[in-house]
Amino acid sequence: MFVLDTRLEQDTVSIGDFRLCRLLLMNDSSYPWFxxxxxxxxxxxxxxxATADQKLLWEEVTALAEIVKDTFGADKMNVATLGNVVAQLHVHVIGRRLDDATWPAPVWGRQPAVSYSEEQIHAIRNKLKLVLTNSFKFTE
Incomplete structure (x- = not known):
């Protein structure tokens, strides 16, 4: 049975599920960070x-990165699996802008997170609903 790591659960907002992956929004409004x-x-x-799941993971990462770049006007996409603090496999997909708070440095540990408001989360869900396919199931 799938259980989300408690650190991921406390630092993110659940957006929904792709075929393989749960999509989370990092609760830091400084960046479009999924x-x-x-x-x-x-x-x-x-x-x-499994090989099929590796392929599906990469398809979901690639689709999300394209959506984030187009939807949030990112200049550069950062995609990474680190797992030094949270061992559970997770892939960061972060839209970076030349004018964001920490450009060109990494986003980790550079400044305190600025939490999203409920209205901002609702707006992000609505943006994503316009571009995600029927194979995506939203969490409300």
Missing amino acids: ILVPRLEEVSEVFQL
Whole structure:
């Protein structure tokens, strides 16, 4: 049974589910920062996924990165699996702008997170509803 790591749960807002991954929004309004987490038990590395799931993960990451770039006007996309603090496999998909708060430095640990308001979260969900396919199930 899939259980989301407590650190991811406390730092994010659930947006919904792709076929393989849960889509989370990092609760930091400084960046359009999303996280994909495969809904599988005890997976910490991409190579632990079945080949079909590796392919599906990359398809979901690629689709999300394109959506974030287009929807949020990103100049550069940062995509990473780090897992040094949270072992559960998760992929960061972050839209970066030349004028964002920490450009060109990494987003981690540079400044305190600025939480989203409920209205901002609602607006992001609405933006994503316009571009995500029927294969995506939103969490409300």
